[in-house]
Amino acid sequence: MIDVHDLSKTFVKDGREVRVLQDISLTMNEGEFVAIMAPSGMGKSTFLNILGCLDKPTAGSYILDGVPVHGMNDDELSQIRNKKIGFVFQSFHLLPRMSAWENVILPLIYSDGDGDMGSAAEKVLGAVGLGDRINHLPRELSGGQQQRVAIARALVNNPRIILADEPTGNLDSASGQEVMGIFRRLHREGTTLVVVTHDPEVAQQADRIIEMKDGRIFRDHPTTGSGGGGVQ
């Protein structure tokens, strides 16, 4: 599903080169639920952005779903994001003046399919338990509900992989549990999930935990009691 080889990312900051990611290689299988843990500022967000095709590696290769994406141009990467990737962010990132439904159809606007956008959006909103909230604005919803709208948006285009960046970071524990419940269900249904977190409880719910430090993978191990993990 995901095949990363010798991946590096370098930023130039104040005239100095900063290596954020160094020679990362790993493989994730279809249907895997992977947690990435790292202290803040240790490159995990950059790694997630590269996995999500929002950012490009400085060196190395990234093969997503059999397609090498490291050399793609901006338009091609946009298409990949649209078709194959669903993002879930820590701060939800919903458009404040649009209803839950309008937020959810957003990815469909940018895909060329001509299916019924409206019913697709209603279906995924129903799947995250918000079938009765489709016309609510984000500010009329609780944090947990907003994050579930964001998950519905990530799901609406049937992506190959869901990438979540601290999805429970802004939620109380009950809402966090709800969100993780949805992730576990998606996992059971076969969705590939990558969750960046520094909450060990969240990480424990994955199949496999990848720990990063100083821009490198420093531990990669299956969680206790979970099924098989694709160790590289």
Added chain:
Amino acid sequence: MRMINAGRQALGAMLENKTRTTLMMLGVIIGVATLTMIASAVLGARAQVMGQVEKWGLDQIMILAGSGRKPGVPQPVPTTLKVDDAQTMLSEIDNIKEVSPQINKRDFPMKYGANSTYGVLISGNPNWASVWNTHPETGRFFTEEDAGKLARVAVIGRTIQRDLLESEDPVGKKILVGNNPFEVIGVLEPKGTAATGIDLDSRVVIPLSTAQKRVFNQDYLFMIKAVLHDPVKMSETVNDVRELLRERHNLRAGMEDDFTIVTPTQVMNLASKLSSTFSLFLLLVSGISLIVGAVVIANIMFIAVNERRSEIGIRRAVGARKKDVLLQFLLEAVLVSMSGGVIGILMGLVGLKILAQFLKVPGLIMWAPVAIAFASAVVVGLLAGIHPAKRAANLDPIEALR
């Protein structure tokens, strides 16, 4: 499909912030409104002049007393142009079919009982009605007999009838023209407002002979209108008239004409020259407001792009390409200025109607300036929107999401 969606998204953004949208439209509204209003007024007035020239005939010339005169512009009148000049023109120049010697006075006081007003006093011969193609709708025009006995009779326009006589039966009433009592014998058919702004229905026509002997005590004329047999020979006839009058007025070579010959072509040329000068000026005015409008739109769009970074980031993350973002913001700018254009056109047309009332110019709607105004609004939106839209499209999605 993407285009429709981009339009829908842009429309949504436009309606979300109405105050800002209004502010953005303002410059365009003003520019387009002035363009619509003034261009329509000028072109309309010009079309009317042309229409009138054609209506009163391309077979006529006017000889105005004094040199360098322009029709409709008041100026002291020399005393050299006489009735005999008109009679001689008629008898000696073959191509002249009819002449109408006249004394015209603007703003002449008229009175009836307690009512008073000002009108245009025209003193002419009995052929005035046919030469000017203005006939009485009630009563009659004066005759050779009236003129011969210096009768104090007057044919009045509708405005005068309304202002002085109100609803009374006009025929037979005695009105005061200046201080002289005149009997109203007819009312002229309505002719509306001339391109020069004169209300043609405020005319009072009396016999020239009566006017010369009993009102003004003068033997000189204000103008002569001449009708030609063959309009094709107009320039030759103009030359004949000039030679004849110079001879009769004892003007030696090198001396300036003491009269001005106006041909329909000259009037038309004057009208188009006046309107093109004016058009240039108004083009400048509305051009400046449109530029200001474009600057305002561009600035507010830049602010909007900055404020909506996170929205741009979200859209990019879910698959919007750079060109999708570009299109969205560009459409927003175009939609705003286009709506400003539509509002401006509507306001301009309302303004035109009001202007027409005040200035007594024709309130004809000219579609060419309306189309140009609309097109310039669209261009303003494109020009103003392209840079902010490019900035929005080129935002780094990661930065935008932070």
